[in-house]
Amino acid sequence: MIDPHLIKKDFPILSRMIENKPLVYLDSASTSQKPQSVIDAITRYYSNSNANIHRAIYTIAQEADDAYEATRESVRAFINASSTEEIIFTRNTTEGINLVAYTWAEQNIHEGDIVIVSALEHHSNLIPWQQVAIKKNARLAVIPLSRDPETPYLLDMEWFKKYLIENSTSIKLIAITHASNVTGTINPIKEIASLVHAHSSAKILIDGAQSTAHLPIDVQDLDCDFFAFSSHKMLGPTGVGVLYAKKQLLEAMPPFLFGGDMIREVHQRDATWNDLPWKFEAGTQNIADVIAFKEAITYLTNLGMENVRQHDQKLIAYARAKLESIKNLKLHIPKNNMDMTGVISFAMNGIHPHDIAEIFNSENVCIRGGNHCAKPLMESISVPATARISFSVYNTEEDIDIAIEAIIKAKKIFNIS
Amino acid sequence: MDLYAENILDHFQNPRNHGRLAAPSITVDDANPLCGDKLILDLMIENSHIKEIGFDGSGCAISQAAMSILTEEILHKSLADAENFSKDELYKLLGVAISPARVKCALLGYTLLKKAIILLKHQES
Numbered sequence A: 001m002i003d004p005h006l007i008k009k010d011f012p013i014l015s016r017m018i019e020n021k022p023l024v025y026l027d028s029a030s031t032s033q034k035p036q037s038v039i040d041a042i043t044r045y046y047s048n049s050n051a052n053i054h055r056a057i058y059t060i061a062q063e064a065d066d067a068y069e070a071t072r073e074s075v076r077a078f079i080n081a082s083s084t085e086e087i088i089f090t091r092n093t094t095e096g097i098n099l100v101a102y103t104w105a106e107q108n109i110h111e112g113d114i115v116i117v118s119a120l121e122h123h124s125n126l127i128p129w130q131q132v133a134i135k136k137n138a139r140l141a142v143i144p145l146s147r148d149p150e151t152p153y154l155l156d157m158e159w160f161k162k163y164l165i166e167n168s169t170s171i172k173l174i175a176i177t178h179a180s181n182v183t184g185t186i187n188p189i190k191e192i193a194s195l196v197h198a199h200s201s202a203k204i205l206i207d208g209a210q211s212t213a214h215l216p217i218d219v220q221d222l223d224c225d226f227f228a229f230s231s232h233k234m235l236g237p238t239g240v241g242v243l244y245a246k247k248q249l250l251e252a253m254p255p256f257l258f259g260g261d262m263i264r265e266v267h268q269r270d271a272t273w274n275d276l277p278w279k280f281e282a283g284t285q286n287i288a289d290v291i292a293f294k295e296a297i298t299y300l301t302n303l304g305m306e307n308v309r310q311h312d313q314k315l316i317a318y319a320r321a322k323l324e325s326i327k328n329l330k331l332h333i334p335k336n337n338m339d340m341t342g343v344i345s346f347a348m349n350g351i352h353p354h355d356i357a358e359i360f361n362s363e364n365v366c367i368r369g370g371n372h373c374a375k376p377l378m379e380s381i382s383v384p385a386t387a388r389i390s391f392s393v394y395n396t397e398e399d400i401d402i403a404i405e406a407i408i409k410a411k412k413i414f415n416i417s
Numbered sequence B: 001m002d003l004y005a006e007n008i009l010d011h012f013q014n015p016r017n018h019g020r021l022a023a024p025s026i027t028v029d030d031a032n033p034l035c036g037d038k039l040i041l042d043l044m045i046e047n048s049h050i051k052e053i054g055f056d057g058s059g060c061a062i063s064q065a066a067m068s069i070l071t072e073e074i075l076h077k078s079l080a081d082a083e084n085f086s087k088d089e090l091y092k093l094l095g096v097a098i099s100p101a102r103v104k105c106a107l108l109g110y111t112l113l114k115k116a117i118i119l120l121k122h123q124e125s
Helices: A006-007 A034-048 A059-080 A093-102 A103-109 A127-136 A155-166 A189-199 A248-254 A288-305 A305-324 A355-361 A374-381 A399-411 B006-013 B063-076 B079-084 B089-095 B102-125
Strands: A087-090 A115-119 A139-142 A170-179 A201-207 A228-231 A240-247 A262-267 A271-273 A329-331 A343-348 A366-371 A388-391 B026-032 B035-048 B051-057
Touching: A006 B051, A034 A059, A034 A288, A059 A087, A059 A240, A059 A288, A059 A374, A059 B063, A087 A093, A093 A201, A093 A240, A103 A127, A103 A170, A115 A155, A127 A139, A139 A155, A155 A189, A155 A374, A170 A189, A189 A201, A240 A248, A262 A355, A262 A399, A288 A305, A305 A329, A305 A343, A305 B051, A329 A355, A343 A399, A355 A366, A355 A388, A355 A399, A355 B063, B006 B063, B035 B063, B051 B063, B051 B079, B063 B089, B063 B102, B079 B102, B089 B102
Parallel strands: A115 A139, A115 A170, A170 A201, A201 A228
Antiparallel strands: A087 A240, A228 A240, A262 A271, A329 A343, A343 A388, A366 A388, B026 B035, B035 B051
């Protein structure tokens, strides 16, 4: 079992005091904090081994190269990909999704084809597919939220099954989030992938931005074709993302960006492409942050993702019980804790989420208020915005207690019972 | 918390000039995409003066209170006076410190008013 009080000590920012109040960070769905080991790895690289990778023969260049490729192997093991050839470094989840939209979709989506997304998508897994649909004259279908009052904030899987079977020949891609950044909802990816592969030749792309820090991930078990995620949401540095894709797909895809390092042979008027995965990594990469990302994966692996999940569940249960007892507060999360990660959206009668976040800030509690880059979802749950608290491994029950006090303070200021 | 001074909360919870006009000379609306503040503003102009004003909207206390305070201030003023009304004057009326993160909220109604005046001038010319 995880002891978040001990974990907190590994994250220097969490000992910061502002106006004599400790920092309570409940916005890890936006970006996570970083342990000392990650911060040190960045300094260590620049202090000891700063050199470009894949080019020079001198010692520090070799060190940089080895460290960069060692992260790739850590990522492979973390998500259980079958080969490091399937691990492409990007800047973030958004770039990974765009890579697929600009290469695979360019070749494989045609007029009249269907791309399916869900009502739970972050803009990053919606806008690229809107654009593909517009450009290709393809159709964009949206899996709606369940209308069954017993399963709020979950996807309507009956609708999906029916739609999939009725349109199986036209559907080319299902692009869906693993976990919602608003409601915390975990989508049944394994079930969706098995349905998709049984009934169609469509590919399935997973937005893993919100799941990799909360759930054990096994891309082979999920049987997804593409899986994109970001380092910065899982204790690693910003500026590093990963796109996993099945090898045979990557082999058939054209390069995304052209330039240095992604080539094999270059002549004045044409060129051939490098092997996987480097075919998709043009130009000098974010070497320092990729190298430091390995420390984040090591940190999570040492904790054990099953333990991380258990800790998340404990915090969800604790927070739900406290929040449910507050009058005039509505939770926008699934009924069952097992259906969600540690992301809790709520709204309060008479206080806009932006004001809630402002009052939280006066207590040095970091939360988000807004539409969370998911405007269509806000429309489908009929709220203009929500306040959101989200957890990571360093959060404690005391953090939640402080958040609850901030809610009580907000109600007092706004004179609400 | 200083931001939620009595004045702000009073205007948020009991907004003045709240509600749409039956026959506005001009209607403008805008939204703050980040936090979901929404405002719609109606002006009825007679003899180059703001004879009636009304608004509707939803959003944070700052955006809604600032709109309410602004309508109270400019009602019955000439269009020229409304056009000259400055951000600093609005901030003075709000009476609380607006952090950079909340400037957009505080000025949503103000930018709407300015937009309305520009459109009215176009209509005239």
